[in-house]
Amino acid sequence: MPKDGIGASTKRREDLRFLTGNGKYTDDINLRGQAFVHFLRSDVAHGRINGIDTTVAADMPGVLRIFTAADFESAGGLPCGWQVTDKHGQPMQEPKHPILAEGKVRHVGDPIAAVVAETAEQARDAAEAIEVDIEELPAVIDMKAALAEGAPKVHDELTSNLCYDWGFVEENKAAVDEAFDKAAHVVSLELVNNRLVANPMEPRVAVGDYDPWGDQSTLYTTSQNPHVIRLLMGAFVLNIPEHKLRVVAPDVGGGFGSKIYHYAEEAFCTFAARALKRPVKWTCSRSEAFISDAQGRDHRTKMELALDADHNFTAIRTETYANMGAYLSTFAPSIPTWLHGTLMAGNYRTPLIYVNVKAVFTNTVPVDAYRGAGRPEATYQLERIIDKAARDLGVDPIALRRQNFIKPDQYPYQTPVAVVYDTGNYDATMDKLLEITDHAGFAARAAESANRGKLRGFGVASYIEACGIAPSNLVGQLGARAGLYESATIRVNATGSISVYTGSHSHGQGHETTFAQVVADMIGVDASTIEIHHGDTSNSPMGMGTYGSRSLAVGGSAIVRATNKVVDKAKKIAAHLLECAPEDIELKDGKFSVAGTDKSVDWSGVTLAAYVPHNYPLEDLEPGLEETAFYDPSNFTYPAGAYGCEVEIDPETGKVDIVGFAAADDFGNVVNPMIVEGQVHGGLAQGIGQALMENCVFDDSGQLLSGSFMDYAMPRADDFPGFKVDHSCNTPCTHNPLGVKGCGEAGAIGSPPAVVNAVIDALHRAGHTHVSHIDMPLTPSRVWAAMQK
Amino acid sequence: MGKVTMTVNGRQMTAEAEGRTLLSTWLREGLGLTGTHVGCDTSQCGACVVHVDGQPVKSCTALAMDLDGAEVRTIEGMANADGSLSAIQQAFQDHHGLQCGFCTPGMVMAAAALLKENPKPTEAEVRHYLEGNICRCTGYHNIVKAVLAASGQDVSGLGIAAE
Ligand code: FES
Ligand code: FES
Numbered sequence: 001m002p003k004d005g006i007g008a009s010t011k012r013r014e015d016l017r018f019l020t021g022n023g024k025y026t027d028d029i030n031l032r033g034q035a036f037v038h039f040l041r042s043d044v045a046h047g048r049i050n051g052i053d054t055t056v057a058a059d060m061p062g063v064l065r066i067f068t069a070a071d072f073e074s075a076g077g078l079p080c081g082w083q084v085t086d087k088h089g090q091p092m093q094e095p096k097h098p099i100l101a102e103g104k105v106r107h108v109g110d111p112i113a114a115v116v117a118e119t120a121e122q123a124r125d126a127a128e129a130i131e132v133d134i135e136e137l138p139a140v141i142d143m144k145a146a147l148a149e150g151a152p153k154v155h156d157e158l159t160s161n162l163c164y165d166w167g168f169v170e171e172n173k174a175a176v177d178e179a180f181d182k183a184a185h186v187v188s189l190e191l192v193n194n195r196l197v198a199n200p201m202e203p204r205v206a207v208g209d210y211d212p213w214g215d216q217s218t219l220y221t222t223s224q225n226p227h228v229i230r231l232l233m234g235a236f237v238l239n240i241p242e243h244k245l246r247v248v249a250p251d252v253g254g255g256f257g258s259k260i261y262h263y264a265e266e267a268f269c270t271f272a273a274r275a276l277k278r279p280v281k282w283t284c285s286r287s288e289a290f291i292s293d294a295q296g297r298d299h300r301t302k303m304e305l306a307l308d309a310d311h312n313f314t315a316i317r318t319e320t321y322a323n324m325g326a327y328l329s330t331f332a333p334s335i336p337t338w339l340h341g342t343l344m345a346g347n348y349r350t351p352l353i354y355v356n357v358k359a360v361f362t363n364t365v366p367v368d369a370y371r372g373a374g375r376p377e378a379t380y381q382l383e384r385i386i387d388k389a390a391r392d393l394g395v396d397p398i399a400l401r402r403q404n405f406i407k408p409d410q411y412p413y414q415t416p417v418a419v420v421y422d423t424g425n426y427d428a429t430m431d432k433l434l435e436i437t438d439h440a441g442f443a444a445r446a447a448e449s450a451n452r453g454k455l456r457g458f459g460v461a462s463y464i465e466a467c468g469i470a471p472s473n474l475v476g477q478l479g480a481r482a483g484l485y486e487s488a489t490i491r492v493n494a495t496g497s498i499s500v501y502t503g504s505h506s507h508g509q510g511h512e513t514t515f516a517q518v519v520a521d522m523i524g525v526d527a528s529t530i531e532i533h534h535g536d537t538s539n540s541p542m543g544m545g546t547y548g549s550r551s552l553a554v555g556g557s558a559i560v561r562a563t564n565k566v567v568d569k570a571k572k573i574a575a576h577l578l579e580c581a582p583e584d585i586e587l588k589d590g591k592f593s594v595a596g597t598d599k600s601v602d603w604s605g606v607t608l609a610a611y612v613p614h615n616y617p618l619e620d621l622e623p624g625l626e627e628t629a630f631y632d633p634s635n636f637t638y639p640a641g642a643y644g645c646e647v648e649i650d651p652e653t654g655k656v657d658i659v660g661f662a663a664a665d666d667f668g669n670v671v672n673p674m675i676v677e678g679q680v681h682g683g684l685a686q687g688i689g690q691a692l693m694e695n696c697v698f699d700d701s702g703q704l705l706s707g708s709f710m711d712y713a714m715p716r717a718d719d720f721p722g723f724k725v726d727h728s729c730n731t732p733c734t735h736n737p738l739g740v741k742g743c744g745e746a747g748a749i750g751s752p753p754a755v756v757n758a759v760i761d762a763l764h765r766a767g768h769t770h771v772s773h774i775d776m777p778l779t780p781s782r783v784w785a786a787m788q789k
Numbered sequence: 790m791g792k793v794t795m796t797v798n799g800r801q802m803t804a805e806a807e808g809r810t811l812l813s814t815w816l817r818e819g820l821g822l823t824g825t826h827v828g829c830d831t832s833q834c835g836a837c838v839v840h841v842d843g844q845p846v847k848s849c850t851a852l853a854m855d856l857d858g859a860e861v862r863t864i865e866g867m868a869n870a871d872g873s874l875s876a877i878q879q880a881f882q883d884h885h886g887l888q889c890g891f892c893t894p895g896m897v898m899a900a901a902a903l904l905k906e907n908p909k910p911t912e913a914e915v916r917h918y919l920e921g922n923i924c925r926c927t928g929y930h931n932i933v934k935a936v937l938a939a940s941g942q943d944v945s946g947l948g949i950a951a952e
Binding site for chain 2: 011012014015016017018019020021022023025027028030121199200201202203251252253254256285286287507508509510674675677678679681682683684685686708709710714716717718720722723747
C-alpha cells in the first residue's frame, strides 16, 4: 500500500487553500459587468397579492429591471423530485411552486418581486420602495389545525392541506393491529421531532451568467449536486437544454442537505442573466437564509410498541404528522416516507410494523432533508420508546435492546419494512460503547455529581441507517423521478499523472483527499500524482452529487470501477510491451510485471505508450488511457452503532450539561480514519444541538420567532465536551467494492435519543419518576418545569 | 464615497468606501481579499474575524471609514514569510480542525489572538474563548485540539479512542 492509500489518516490537501484564505466559494466569484439582485419577500405568512406597484422603485438609481411572476409565464414551477403514492393508491397532491409568488404568498419569506440593479445596495433600496398590496389571509401553522374541517387552504387549487396519507406496509396493518390486541405489554409515547434549520456557515449564493454569442448559460451556485440542478432547472423550469447550460458548484461551505434542492434564486439568476445579458449575482444574508433555505425534521408522532410476556418486541405502530411547509421542496415527500418508514425496524427483530404518515401543507418555510433526513426521526422514536418500555417493565434498557437485536448470524436480514440489511453486529458496538464510556465507573461519577448537588444520568441509543442511496430501479418503483447512481472518469495523462472527475460533490467531506487515496491504493502510485475534480457539469460525467452518506459508497464505487477499467486496458498495453498475454500481467506498487519473471514496465512507461503509441497494438486497442464508469448500487448500506451520553443537570435551573459523549460506529471499511472521526464529531454536534437547544419556531400567525443566530441557538464550542469515537467494530458492506458504508449522518441520527434518554435517566435517579418524556429541545425551562410537576 | 487606506497584511492598501461600508465588505470587495468570510448579519458567527491593530475584531461590525490608517491582518497574511503554514494553521491541518473551511479564517484569527493573550490555555479556556465563532461542521472537537496543539501542549489524550 502506498503511504497515502486506503486506511491512512492522510492530511487533507484542500486544507491548504482553506487555511490561507484561498478557497473559492461562490460569493468569491465576481464577473465583469455583474449586476445584483435583491428579493422582496413576503412579511406575512399567507395573503392574496392584489397588486404590485414598481413605478417608484423602477426609477431609483441603478435599477436595471424589476421582475414579478408575470415575467415567468414561460417558465415552469420548481419541480418536485419524488412522487409519493398514498395508502389508497392515489398520487400525492402536488401544487405548483413558482419562482416568484403567483397571486398568493404562502409563507414568510416567499419571494414576491426581484430587483436587479448595478449594486447590491441599490437593489435593496429599490426593493424597499416597491408597493405591494397584500390582503392578509388566516394562516395555518399547526399541522393538526391545518387538517381540520374548514381550515384555510395553503393552495386553493388543492382539495385540502393534506399532501398524502401514507401507510407502510398497508397490507400489514390488520396483522399489526392484531398483534397489539394480543400483546402482553403495550408502550406508547407521543413525541415531537423539532424543526431545525440546517445553517451551513456559508449562506447560499447564485451567480447567473450568459454568453449571447454562443447562447450559453452558466450558473455558479452553492450546491451539493450541480448536475441535478442542471437537469431540474434546464429541463423543467427554464427549458434550456443541457449542452447550453453549465452549472458550477465550486468550494461550498457546508450543506447538510439544505443545498441539495433546486431553489428559486438559482433559476432567477440564470433567467435574469439571459434577459439582461449581464451576470446577475445573489448573495443570501443569514436572515434571509432562515426564511428561504429548506428546513428540517418537524414531525409529530404517536409511537406504540408491543411486547410479549418475555419482552420480545412483537409489533410497532406509528402515526406521524410531517410538515411539508408551504411548497414541496425537491425531495420533501420522500423524507417522512421512504427514508423514515423503511428504518422503523432499527436494530431489532420486530416482525410486524405499520407506519402511517400524513404530510401536511402549512404556511411555513418548506421542509426537506437535513442531515439524516427521516432516519433520525425513526431512530428517535424507536430509541425513546425502548427506554420507556424498559422503565415501565422495570428492566435494564441495554439488556432489553440486546435481547431484541438482530444477531450476526441472521444476515442478510429481511425487515418487515422492505429493506434487507446485509451485515452488522450490534452487540459488538454496544460492548465497545460501554468500554469507551467507562460504564463501570458511572456509579462513582454519579455519586461525585450528587456531592456537588448535580443530577447525573446515562443514556444509550442504538441506530441503524440506510445510506449510500440508492438502487435506481428500487427508488424508481417508490416514486423517485431520478436515478441515484454515481459516475467517475479517470483520465490518465501521458506522463502517468491522473485526473479524476467525479459526480460526487465535496462541501467539507474531503473528497479531494480520500478519493485520491482510493485510486493511489489501487494503482500503487503516490496520491500526490492524482487530482480530484468535481462540481462542474462541463467536465464531470452526469452525477447525482453528495447527500445521504453516498459519496464513498456510491461515488467511490464508480471511481473503483473506472479505475479497474483503466487498469485492465493498461495491462493490455503492458502485455504488448512485455510480449506476453494480458492475463499474465500483475500490477503492484505502480509496476506491471510478467508473473514469474523479472520482466516489468512501470506505470508511466505504459501511460506514455498509450499517448505516444509508436510501439502499440493499434489494431486491437485505441490509444489513450481514459475511462468512465457509472455505478448503481444494488442495495443501501447499513451503518449502525451504539451511542452513549452522560449528562449532569443543575436541579436549581434545569440546565443540562453534556459531560461525556461516546460513539461506537460500524462504518464497514474506512478509507481515512481522521476524516471519518471528523464526520462523526460534526454529526454529534448537530444531533446534540437538536436535543438541547436548536428549535425553529413560528408563532400562530406564521412569523418566524427564531430567525437569526440571536434567537436560533447554534451549538458553540463550550456547549460540548470532547467526544470519544470508535469505529473498530466494523462489518464490511457486502455489496460495494470498497466494503464501505457511509459515515456522514450517523452522528446526527444516533445522538438525540441518547441525550434525551440520559436526561430522563438523571431525573429518575433523582426521584422524579413521574417524568416519562420531555420534548426536544431540552432547554433549562423545559427540564425545570418537568421536575416541578 | 471616499478613499480609505489601511496597512493590510503589511502593505498599504487603498479602496473606496461609503459611510455604511463594513470592514468585511471593504476587504472582500474593495481589496479582493475574499479569505475573510461573512456568515451572518447579527455579529454572531465570527467567520469574519480579522485583527485590527493587533486585536481580534468581527469585521462585519466595524465601518471601514472609521479605520483609516489602521493596521489590519487577515487570513491571507497568516502564513509564514516563505509561504509555509504558520504553526496555528499547520495545527488545524494536522488535527483536522476544518471541514468545509468556511468558518476557518475566523477560527484561525480568533485562535491566534487567544494564543497571543494566553499562550498555554486549558481546554475549557479554548472552548470559552471560541464561543463567538460558530462552526457547523466539526463539532469543535478537532478545532479545540488544534488550538491546544498549536500552543505546544500534548493532545494525545483528547478523547479520540482510535488513537
Ligand atoms: S459575519 Fe461577522 S460575526 Fe457573522
Ligand atoms: S469547517 Fe465548516 S463551518 Fe467550520
